[in-house]
Amino acid sequence: MSLLHFIILLPFFAAIIIPYIYKKFNAKIHTGWFVVVIPLVILIHLALQIPNISTGDTILLSMPWIPSLGINFDIYVDGLALLFGLIISGIGTLVVFYSIFYMDKKREELHNFYVYLLLFMGAMLGLVVSDNVFVLYTLWELTSVSSFLLIAYWYERKKSRAGALKAMIITVFGGLAMLAGLILLTMITDTYSLREMFANVTLITESSLFIPAMVLILIGAFTKSAQYPFSIWLPDAMEAPTPISAYLHSATMVKAGIYLVARMTPIFGGNAAWFWMVGGIGVITLIYGSVRAVRQTDLKALLAFSTISQLGLIMSLLGVGSAALYFDIGDAQEIYAFAIFAALFHLFNHSTFKGALFMVVGIIDHETGTRDIRRLGGLMSIMPLTFTIALIGSLSMAGLPPFNGFLSKEMFFTGMLSASEISFFTLEELTILFPIIAWVASVFTFIYCLILLVRPFFGTFKPDKLPKEKIHEAPVGMLIPPAILGALVVLIFFFPNLLANYILKPALISVIPGMTMETVPFKITAWHGFQTELWMTIGVIVLGSILFVAIKKWNIAFRVYPDKLSLNYLYSNGIENLEQGSASFTNRYMTGSIRHYLLYIFVFIVLILGTALIVFDAITFDFSNNAYVTVYDIGILAAMVAATFTVLFTKNRITAIVALGAVGYLMVMLFVIFRAPDLAMTQMVVETATTVLFLLCFYHLPKLEKKIEKMKFKVTNLVVSLAVGVTMTVLTLVATGHQLFTPITTFFENAYELAGAKNIVNAILVDFRGFDTMLEIAVLLIAGIGVYTLVKLQHKGSDSDEAGTK
């Protein structure tokens, strides 16, 4: 295990010890102070790799995990992984720091919170650096699981649980689709390594499984990145504590889908289907998110839809940029590669301004007790610092100078305009829609950014409508993290090429394999004359401002849209029907009657064994090797049959138990006759214990009544029991006549030499097959604990219920 492996796995190690630290220190020190060290260490370590990676180098380290299956935890750090790693650890540090002041150390269950958070951090870091597709998938699902736990962190709230479940169902569904896609890729290329897949791209593009693999992987990416129509889980995920929304549901986890698309671009890019799916879904999500965001009254819901929209923006740029793979190195490639460059730049910018905005909303929520814009207003003079950060964040998101959002928004327009010139894919006449939709969506983006800024901070202060009294500025600790992000927003505007040269370009060359650090020509400039992009931005500002002022006149239009057509309605209705359907189906056979269950078991025994006997044509008898049947055998068997019939026909339960015991003891005699003393003794002791158990249970059972059963019921039972008897008898007789495998008895003949034991049976039990015995006693123990808990805890549970009703 290398140092980098250790660093990547550090969050997992920390997650193990955090509960103990919480127990010992939390009374005095907020657990967050211990946790914040972890992402900081990771951030510093990753930042130290920048000089190395920025020259175009990559790091590859291997660690065996399940070597027998060829699954290794191979770390592959290139520019793309480093970009994500820096975002994960950087925003992670700020979020943990912020949470120290946001999460109350006395009231909240911080050990749970930070363990889930660290679990997520480790999974996400591992995900972006993993080269093995199955490790990638495992960690991908682990991020879904930790997201589920974090959304449901306030699990006593019904909405939290519902939101968590929704997020889980949708993202895990996508994850499974992605797994199928990854398996297809491994089938085509016969490797689990992403790098080796990149080396064999032609193998994949020429395969007939190319399109299925692509669609499946995209479903995974789209569900995770909340792309239309899978986006419905993200607004409900806002039930999580705000630091989590800032971290998972805007900066990192939802970008895992973006990561996957960028990562897979070298494989699928340059294909028309990929272009249309990624780019098309991207712009649809972009406009869907921005239009829906305008309608929201909850600040976090507004941010959620804005995140959906911005993710769509990045996705559409990746789609358009994938056209670069269609060309060889040259001018045409550069035009489209620029879109990918813009995507990576906006990805970084989005993490900065959206992170800051979420923290601002968290502050407002924390200080005023509400996030409803209808109750907020006039906070500018009360919270001047928060307002400043909100101003920077929202204007950057709106795409105004002097903030980084302006730069990436202009580049976004450039990318969309170049998309309209595409003439080499199918449906090229539709490509003109890209810049149009992009522009309209930007207008709405501008409007919701103004809503976010104006409604809580301007206007009149309404203290009587707020749940909390004495509203004041947030504590310094809560202001520092968003202030750092706000400062980054401004700094990146003035020095964009610092970021571009060291972090974005290395990331770009990992998305477009043909390029090297020397050949990437891009330079980010704020001013490039009065070009179409600038006119588009000016148009957005003008129209956006007009529409914002007149918002009351036109947002009635939203009400016309019927709820029954909404995606949420479809989802909840679908889930409900699915649950009802499966419940009614299951209830049809899970009757709660043990008779029915035994019936199923026996029917299946007969069906499977009987079919096997017939299909393999196995019913041949060979008694030539059998021993003679003695008079003792016949006598014991006759007694056994008699005892069995006694069990069936007796009216007294205790007689039945004794008769059943008699069958067992007669079996002991059979073992004695066949000279198997160990078996005989074991059978005898087991029989004794079973009889005692039966007698104990007998105490609880109702009196044996001979109910008059329906004839049909009796006949069915008779048929089934006869069938079982016949099948088992035939099977036994057939089995004695066949010898498919060489007997292993020779192996045990030298027991005394090998195990020092003259008793072969015991030598087998404790030595030759010791592993079996060990697992058997483990199972025995588990069964014992199971009985104990079922009997004892059931009592305790009913006691507390009674206490509750009293």
Next chain:
Amino acid sequence: MKPEPNDVILHTVSKLTAVIIFTFSIDLFWAGHHFPGGGFIGGLTTAAGIVLLYLSFDIERIQTNLPIDYKKLAALGVLISVSTGLAGMIYGDNFLEQTFGYFDLPLFGKTELATAVLFDIGVALAVIGTAVTIITSISEDGL
């Protein structure tokens, strides 16, 4: 409260029988290496002896005189078996690799000592613990 039943005979006989059963079960356990017997049978016989005591006296009295938590006993048994398996690994053998040797011990003369017996002790304890746990929890349930 029910009147104390007069079961002197039962008490006396089961006291005597219990001793015999326990002695026999130990013999069964030791015999296992070379003759019929072993951890499973020995353990189950011991459990039968304990259950006999429970049946003829009552659970409280046996618990005060024989204060054993049978759940922990079962867990201990599994732990012993697993750790004898691990012990082999310390000496570079495979997991659960058993060994044996012949030693000259005072009083006993030439004696065979096998690690398999340690493993078997674990099996016996697990069986005793589980069997008594199951039987007592079901019977207590009815009280």
